[in-house]
Amino acid sequence: MPRTITEREPEVRYEPQRIEQKWAERWAADPSLYAADDPAAITASGGTPKPKYYVLEMLPYPSGALHMGHVRNYAIGDALARHMWMKGYNVLHPMGWDSFGLPAENAALKNNREPREWTLSNIAAMKRQMHRLGFAYDWANEVTTCLPDYYRWNQWFFLKLYEHDKVYRKKSKVNWCPECATVLANEQVVNGCCWRHETTPVEQRDLEQWACRTTDYSDELLDGLDKLEGWPEKVRTMQRNWIGRSKGAEVTFKLEDVPAGAAQDVTVFTTRIDTIYGATSVQLAPEHPVVKALAEQDSKLRAEVDAMIAEQKQAKQTGDIGTLEKHGVPTSAVAVNPFNGERIPVWVANYILMDYGTGAIMSVPGHDERDFEFATKYGIAIRRVIAAAIPEQDTELPFIAKDGLLVNSDEWNSLTCAEALQKMVARAEDKGFGNPKVTYRLKDWGISRQRYWGTPIPMIYCDDCGIVPVPESDLPVLLPPQVDLTLTGGSPLGRVPEFVNVPCPKCGKPGRRETDTMDTFVDSSWYFYRYVDAHNSTAPFDSAKANYWFPIDQYIGGVEHAILHLIYSRFWTKFMRDLGLIKNDEPVTRLFTLGMVLKDGGKMSKSLGNVVSPDEMVARFGGDATRAYTLFATAPDREMDWQDAGVEGVQRFLSRAYRYVARNANGEDAAWRAEANVPVSDDLSAEARALRRKLHQTIKRISDEFAGRWHFNTCIAAIMELVNAMYAAEDAASQSKVTIPVTVVAEAMRNVTLLLHPFAPYVAHEMWEMLGESSNLLKAPWPKYDAELAKEDEVEIPIQINGKLRSKILVAPDATDDAMREAALADQRVVAAMEGKQLVKAIVVKGKLVNLVLR
Ligand code: ANZ
Ligand code: ZN
Ligand code: ZN
Numbered sequence: 001m002p003r004t005i006t007e008r009e010p011e012v013r014y015e016p017q018r019i020e021q022k023w024a025e026r027w028a029a030d031p032s033l034y035a036a037d038d039p040a041a042i043t044a045s046g047g048t049p050k051p052k053y054y055v056l057e058m059l060p061y062p063s064g065a066l067h068m069g070h071v072r073n074y075a076i077g078d079a080l081a082r083h084m085w086m087k088g089y090n091v092l093h094p095m096g097w098d099s100f101g102l103p104a105e106n107a108a109l110k111n112n113r114e115p116r117e118w119t120l121s122n123i124a125a126m127k128r129q130m131h132r133l134g135f136a137y138d139w140a141n142e143v144t145t146c147l148p149d150y151y152r153w154n155q156w157f158f159l160k161l162y163e164h165d166k167v168y169r170k171k172s173k174v175n176w177c178p179e180c181a182t183v184l185a186n187e188q189v190v191n192g193c194c195w196r197h198e199t200t201p202v203e204q205r206d207l208e209q210w211a212c213r214t215t216d217y218s219d220e221l222l223d224g225l226d227k228l229e230g231w232p233e234k235v236r237t238m239q240r241n242w243i244g245r246s247k248g249a250e251v252t253f254k255l256e257d258v259p260a261g262a263a264q265d266v267t268v269f270t271t272r273i274d275t276i277y278g279a280t281s282v283q284l285a286p287e288h289p290v291v292k293a294l295a296e297q298d299s300k301l302r303a304e305v306d307a308m309i310a311e312q313k314q315a316k317q318t319g320d321i322g323t324l325e326k327h328g329v330p331t332s333a334v335a336v337n338p339f340n341g342e343r344i345p346v347w348v349a350n351y352i353l354m355d356y357g358t359g360a361i362m363s364v365p366g367h368d369e370r371d372f373e374f375a376t377k378y379g380i381a382i383r384r385v386i387a388a389a390i391p392e393q394d395t396e397l398p399f400i401a402k403d404g405l406l407v408n409s410d411e412w413n414s415l416t417c418a419e420a421l422q423k424m425v426a427r428a429e430d431k432g433f434g435n436p437k438v439t440y441r442l443k444d445w446g447i448s449r450q451r452y453w454g455t456p457i458p459m460i461y462c463d464d465c466g467i468v469p470v471p472e473s474d475l476p477v478l479l480p481p482q483v484d485l486t487l488t489g490g491s492p493l494g495r496v497p498e499f500v501n502v503p504c505p506k507c508g509k510p511g512r513r514e515t516d517t518m519d520t521f522v523d524s525s526w527y528f529y530r531y532v533d534a535h536n537s538t539a540p541f542d543s544a545k546a547n548y549w550f551p552i553d554q555y556i557g558g559v560e561h562a563i564l565h566l567i568y569s570r571f572w573t574k575f576m577r578d579l580g581l582i583k584n585d586e587p588v589t590r591l592f593t594l595g596m597v598l599k600d601g602g603k604m605s606k607s608l609g610n611v612v613s614p615d616e617m618v619a620r621f622g623g624d625a626t627r628a629y630t631l632f633a634t635a636p637d638r639e640m641d642w643q644d645a646g647v648e649g650v651q652r653f654l655s656r657a658y659r660y661v662a663r664n665a666n667g668e669d670a671a672w673r674a675e676a677n678v679p680v681s682d683d684l685s686a687e688a689r690a691l692r693r694k695l696h697q698t699i700k701r702i703s704d705e706f707a708g709r710w711h712f713n714t715c716i717a718a719i720m721e722l723v724n725a726m727y728a729a730e731d732a733a734s735q736s737k738v739t740i741p742v743t744v745v746a747e748a749m750r751n752v753t754l755l756l757h758p759f760a761p762y763v764a765h766e767m768w769e770m771l772g773e774s775s776n777l778l779k780a781p782w783p784k785y786d787a788e789l790a791k792e793d794e795v796e797i798p799i800q801i802n803g804k805l806r807s808k809i810l811v812a813p814d815a816t817d818d819a820m821r822e823a824a825l826a827d828q829r830v831v832a833a834m835e836g837k838q839l840v841k842a843i844v845v846k847g848k849l850v851n852l853v854l855r
Helices: 016-028 039-045 068-086 102-111 115-132 148-163 214-227 233-243 273-278 289-296 299-318 369-378 417-431 520-533 543-549 564-579 614-621 623-632 644-664 670-676 686-707 712-736 742-756 761-770 817-826 828-834
Strands: 052-057 090-092 167-177 182-184 203-212 246-256 265-270 281-284 328-336 343-349 360-363 434-439 459-462 466-469 501-503 510-513 552-558 588-594 597-599 795-801 804-811 839-845 849-854
Touching: 016 115, 016 623, 016 761, 039 543, 052 068, 052 543, 068 090, 068 552, 068 588, 068 597, 068 614, 068 623, 102 115, 115 614, 148 167, 148 466, 148 520, 148 564, 214 233, 214 564, 233 564, 233 588, 246 273, 246 417, 265 273, 265 281, 265 360, 273 417, 281 328, 281 369, 289 299, 289 328, 299 328, 299 343, 328 369, 360 369, 417 434, 520 543, 520 564, 564 588, 614 623, 614 644, 623 644, 623 712, 623 761, 644 712, 644 742, 644 761, 686 712, 686 742, 712 742, 742 761, 795 817, 795 828, 804 817, 804 828, 817 828, 817 839, 817 849, 828 849
Parallel strands: 052 090, 052 552, 281 343, 552 588, 795 849
Antiparallel strands: 167 182, 167 203, 246 265, 246 328, 246 434, 281 360, 328 343, 459 466, 459 510, 501 510, 795 804, 839 849
């Protein structure tokens, strides 16, 4: 005799703090709870291997406390990891600390804390927060980039890069404070002055620094993007633009009236050699060597050029270089167009950059927007050399189209642009004044930093031998402790004689260590490989392990890392592949970028005082409610606006789900459990059947979201609806004596718990236990749905004949136009009405209406 739910028992209170503490303790007591299976052990056991799944969230900088953006990021990753565990995958879900960098030095200066001590205590605090939020990380493979067991491998990679000529010394500009007598990071330049000396302007100095040859991989980095179909299109576009491959030509113009010592010609880079008859000036970057030579003779020009250089530098720092108001100055020099011998003026312009192309352009105002603006401003000639193929389609200048015909271009007239591009560059090459040229925006990656808190670069300078790499066996080069960062003068490591003075490894004479440290992007370029084998002391990682786990199946993080981190790590992967360490070409198969967490429509920031602390939310509402709210508020790729009331609402929902189970489940009652596993009979009341349909629809929806768009907000909303339906069925049962068999209730409770687990793991574990389950919920099989029951309810569609209502049909809510039309034509009343008539057309309004036009 199946028991039925007829009457509510007394309420149980939902106490997140108590429940969460209980489970946090249990989880902490089992360090291998979230450990992945070792690939070697899997093969050895001979069983059918589980498929692997590597889910990774970007590691935080240990600033001292998690912010809500972290919580949201990690809630997304954790939901996915838990889901994949339930789906039976061998899941790797690690965490670590991107723990070198400037803030630790700033803290040292401000609070007199040792960077290492400050960093490690922050890590401990943030790790506590992560534990409290219940994130399922395999801490056994934690990576802390500021510790020597990690950074020694940065040094090892540096030696490999050096050995393969992928790192070299390059002259680069740095910010220099004459007062500090030291190099400043960009962040330490405030309004053009030193952050510690507000009235001391920062100078530019040329310094030899280490740079990685990322540009050796430009083409591969670019072409590989086409294959990264699991990456957001916007990220791929950002990377494409950053690499900025541009196919064009270099053309050399002879110069007249330039000083004797200076170059007597100038080479421009152009993507439109077909427009060269429209070139009415040559424009040079203010830093161009020819400009320098001209300015040496002309103090007025020099002043103007210096101002332009300063303006460009400022704009580069603020990122406004593209929107600068264009201006320039004429010079006394003249350039000769090699195609027609025309003599055109040479200008210096602020919109020409020295570090792109050749730092010189031929200006074609008729067909280039920027040149047009400039020429109009200064009265420089504007000439049309491209016309539309169909004359009526000609538009005013500037005429940008690339599919026209050449005019005003002598023998090249009436060629198409495409033909002219080819033929004219061939002529230039033939005559020796030009050549085809591919240009990239991507630059080599300068990795030297004149800072303390970073990986020491393992190089030694010897007066006799030059630059000598530290022998591999001498790694790691340890960062010396207790360096006084309050002192000024030179780079911090340069002030530590015990560090600097070292015998040359080659000749044994006194040598000097490199005092630069590495850019922290080096740390994050390969940290995720270290996770597969974090305690390896003989290699950065075991290749077999990396080959098993890589590429990362899903990477989740902020879009602010779409360019630098994700280009450098792609570069590092390609270099490691070429070293033979790994087989994959790319580190990450799928990338997800989450939206920002805002408060009152603005960014959360300390200066605005609108930062919502995760600790406070956890204390008020519990860890489950806090993390589930970050998923419930909106879709994970959208910006979310934090509302405390929203967390409270989620907490109320969790409480409802918990109380339902607490009341209806009886953990000690084995008989009840046996019944719960009995298949549900078909012979059910309408209410019971409706509840089952709702359940299976919910399982389907959530399963689809995990496999598809990740709209976890709709997943949580669907569980809320399901819980409401459970209460409604209970009410119906108590009021009208409708029978809801225990088996149906048990099915609903069991599955609600399974569905809730990825989003609110604490309460789900508690519910699981209340249901009498002793198995590990983390690996409980993800629920399956009955496809028939999961079908969404059909909707009623009116059928009109010539605009008049004639019948109604039931169709699935997502029925296609064709399916709706066919269903309408099969309807009995429609068949009758159509007798002897002809169907002219069927007008279908999807999900709403069908109108049949008959004649
Ligand atoms: C003549 C011309 C005519 C151009 C025309 C464009 C359109 P992308 O595609 O971004 O590579 N250019 C070249 N070097 C430059 C520099 N250092 N600073 C600013 N502008 C520079 O752009 C290449 C085009 O940008 C080049 O082709 C050049 O202008 C300009 F109807 O040459 B063009
Ligand atoms: Zn200073
Ligand atoms: Zn030597």
